[in-house]
């Protein structure tokens with residue numbers, strides 16, 4: 001609602017609709033008599049002091065009649081919209097509860113009805129059900145229903161694959177209950193948004209029907225009927241069509257704009273809990289690291305409602321080096337990666353004291369220049385390779401596209417480079433794999449293909465966000481080897497994100513440990529056994545070793561990490577820490593404890 005009021009067009013539409021509803025309520029009692037009064041001496045007159053917008057064939061005041069007609073016009077449009085919405089939603093939801101064949105028949109029928117011109121469908125229904133207001137309302141309702149049915153069916157199909165629906169199916173929940181309990185509540189918002197626009201369409205359709213003589217019949221009158229009666233005199237007294245025409249146009253526009261504003265407000269993601277204030281971070285004072293591929297200082301990400309998932313994170317990745325970012329789920333690792341790649345979801349805001357990629361200050365660049373630099377210098381590898389590859393395109397074609405888009409390579413050059421890159425990530429028979437679709441590859445091959453895609457350009461930084469979490473241990477090793485080789489060959493830097501401190505210790509050169517949005521310890525990977533922060537030690541302690549007693553449960557860290565909205569002033573780990581003391585009620589800063597080793601802990 002706040003978004004609606006902030007948008008001038010949305011505000012104008014809301015005011016317009018409110019005025020119309022008010023006129024519909026007060027118009028008939030206030031102006032009913034004036035609208036019905038016949039004046040044989042003022043027939044078909046233009047604007048005058050007594051009748052500002054002229055009179056009709058019986059000398060009745062057209063302005064008063066237009067105001068009085070508001071109630072019937074809006075009422076009929078509301079009824080038609082209700083019929084269209086309820087009928088359409090029921091029709092669109094039917095395939096979800098019917099047996100497969102019957103469902104397909106319903107979908108095909110809806111498709112045919114959508115292709116049929118709506119006004120013709122309305123007229124056809126109106127003629128069959130009888131001319132008059134009832135027939136017109138039914139006609140317009142029937143004409144609106146197919147579009148609603150199609151929308152409902154599409155939305156239903158889009159949520160039908162969700163895990164919670166699959167779980168409900170496996171539990172044997174009946175289809176009808178899945179529809180009413182799990183599907184309809186999740187698709188209600190777009191359906192409601194569409195209703196506002198449909199109200200505008202219904203109003204225009206009904207006015208058209210009445211104008212053509214197929215809708216409201218005398219002595220009743222809506223705006224369309226008034227237009228119909230006035231139209232015979234339009235060449236003699238043009239003013240007589242102004243009031244009803246203006247009313248139809250303004251109301252139609254009002255509903256359309258309102259629907260549009262609602263849709264835009266919803267598309268701009270969820271309603272924010274409050275304004276996001278850009279985090280304030282003073283610029284870094286120390287000199288930039290000349291060897292750094294990536295250097296971020298005090299990187300902070302904030303969302304509305306005081307949610308700050310990344311707090312003053314500083315990281316340096318040098319050429320040919322893999323830096324591991326490790327921490328429990330929700331510690332802010334992925335959000336840090338998103339902030340570096342400037343892909344934090346709306347309405348999150350990013351600020352930093354310094355963010356340089358290959359020595360270029362990312363914040364000093366204009367958005368198109370920044371996108372160009374990130375596009376050419378940064379490669380991102382995510383956990384789910386299926387989401388990174390387009391299932392409809394062959395693997396080779398997708399890889400080649402990177403070279404044609406970024407380097408202007410010819411198609412032939414790009415294709416042969418794609419095959420070379422696939423072979424470089426140890427994919428056997430790369431020519432054949434290049435011709436295959438992503439679903440024809442195994443999980444490990446797909447992930448290697450994504451790394452190969454990252455290597456199609458000349459990335460200076462590779463960010464790999466849990467790239468092996470979904471893979472089994474042997475495939476995981478292959479992918480990690482490929483990543484290490486890619487870094488060694490290209491001398492790019494890499495940020496490797498994982499919750500598995502053992503993998504990080506094996507693969508990386510340096511490790512940054514994150515907790516509740518902050519880096520709490522940074523150290524060389526081969527010094528992990530000398531980790532000093534109780535959280536890092538607890539992460540290492542929870543790893544199973546060869547001598548772990550398998551008959552006993554593995555060690556876990558008691559308690560839970562605080563949510564990004566309620567991190568207090570003290571050490572965020574204090575509530576879970578066995579060594580916490582009085583000093584831990586104030587937050588410790590990162591302090592140096594050895595070469596390349598910093599720790600944020602009073603007791604370490």
Ligand SMILES: Nc1ncnc2c1ncn2[C@@H]1O[C@H](COP(=O)(O)OP(=O)(O)OP(=O)(O)O)[C@@H](O)[C@H]1O
Pocket residue numbers: 303307309327328329330331332333334335336345346499563564
């Ligand atoms: N769009 C968002 N709006 C607000 N908060 C968000 C949003 N996305 C993520 N968060 C919050 O940011 C925090 C950090 O999330 P992030 O995905 O970075 O954690 P993570 O350490 O990568 O965890 P995981 O290993 O599970 O991916 C989470 O607690 C989450 O609540």
